[in-house]
Amino acid sequence: MPPPNEGHNEPLSYEEVCAIKDDLQSKLNGKTPEIGIVLGSGLGGLGEHIEDAVFVDYKDVKHFPLSTVIGHKGRFICGTFAGREVLCMQGRFHCYEGHPIHLTVLPIRVMSLLGINSLILTNAAGGLNESFHVGDLMIIKDHINLAGMVGCMNPLIGPNEPRYGGERFIPTSQSYDKEYGQMFKSAANELGLSDAIKEGVYVFLSGPCFETIAEVRMLKTMGADAVGMSTIPEVLVAVHCGMRVLGVSLITNEAVSSYESTAVANHEEVLQTGRKRAEDMVKLVKEFLTQLK
Ligand code: HPA
Numbered sequence: 226m227p228p229p230n231e232g233h234n235e236p237l238s239y240e241e242v243c244a245i246k247d248d249l250q251s252k253l254n255g256k257t258p259e260i261g262i263v264l265g266s267g268l269g270g271l272g273e274h275i276e277d278a279v280f281v282d283y284k285d286v287k288h289f290p291l292s293t294v295i296g297h298k299g300r301f302i303c304g305t306f307a308g309r310e311v312l313c314m315q316g317r318f319h320c321y322e323g324h325p326i327h328l329t330v331l332p333i334r335v336m337s338l339l340g341i342n343s344l345i346l347t348n349a350a351g352g353l354n355e356s357f358h359v360g361d362l363m364i365i366k367d368h369i370n371l372a373g374m375v376g377c378m379n380p381l382i383g384p385n386e387p388r389y390g391g392e393r394f395i396p397t398s399q400s401y402d403k404e405y406g407q408m409f410k411s412a413a414n415e416l417g418l419s420d421a422i423k424e425g426v427y428v429f430l431s432g433p434c435f436e437t438i439a440e441v442r443m444l445k446t447m448g449a450d451a452v453g454m455s456t457i458p459e460v461l462v463a464v465h466c467g468m469r470v471l472g473v474s475l476i477t478n479e480a481v482s483s484y485e486s487t488a489v490a491n492h493e494e495v496l497q498t499g500r501k502r503a504e505d506m507v508k509l510v511k512e513f514l515t516q517l518k
């Protein structure tokens with residue numbers, strides 16, 4: 226089996242990331258995307274709605290890791306969606322696949338170098354908040370970077386590279402763009418989907434195990450509303466690059482917190498819920514982009 230990251234265990238230099246950007250750009254047929262979209266587990270269907278599309282497999286981009294997760298196609302789609310030029314990722318990279326954290330965020334750095342300033346991140350997450358239902362969409366208003374806080378899994382560890390835009394110590398208290406959150410809510414109102422919209426705190430764990438009951442109880446006590454294995458490293462790099470971020474979690478399953486429960490989390494349920502909500506996500510992102518100036 227090939228290593229998922231071509232053996233790039235050391236962080237890439239700024240010049241190397243620029244070369245990767247040039248390589249991807251040369252494959253985009255002259256398109257100049259202005260908005261980045263990352264599609265999480267089961268949500269890749271939005272990519273099929275992009276018009277005038279150019280497809281670039283991750284395996285064809287210099288130094289790019291391979292996406293190994295079932296339900297992640299592993300390619301960029303660049304084209305027009307809601308009248309905007311977008312660069313969409315059908316599938317992302319996770320630490321649990323064995324990728325070093327700096328490679329999981331490489332696409333965000335590349336997007337920033339391509340001139341993308343607005344980023345929409347979606348993911349599948351387990352619901353911790355008892356008022357949430359499977360199929361709800363949680364606008365991420367804040368996060369707890371648990372894996373990053375206690376496990377050195379923070380993509381900004383290492384020498385700071387100011388050419389990306391950010392300083393050594395960046396504030397993260399305004400990571401999620403409030404206006405974008407409001408616009409996503411109003412898109413849901415327009416579409417009659419407001420009952421499914423929630424807002425909350427996402428907690429990032431390394432995975433790949435789903436949580437134990439004791440862990441779920443701990444996460445609830447911490448104030449987290451949804452739990453997942455992605456997104457936050459991307460958010461941190463996006464903030465470091467000065468991008469505006471919208472994060473949306475699809476609640477694909479209820480995180481089990483009772484010893485009496487016989488339910489167990491599983492990836493098939495995650496994918497199935499994603500497929501059920503996929504069309505609504507397409508409409509919501511389309512309406513959001515229509516509102517985006
Ligand atoms: N836990 C962690 N990550 C997840 C879950 C979960 O329950 N559901 C989807 N991603």
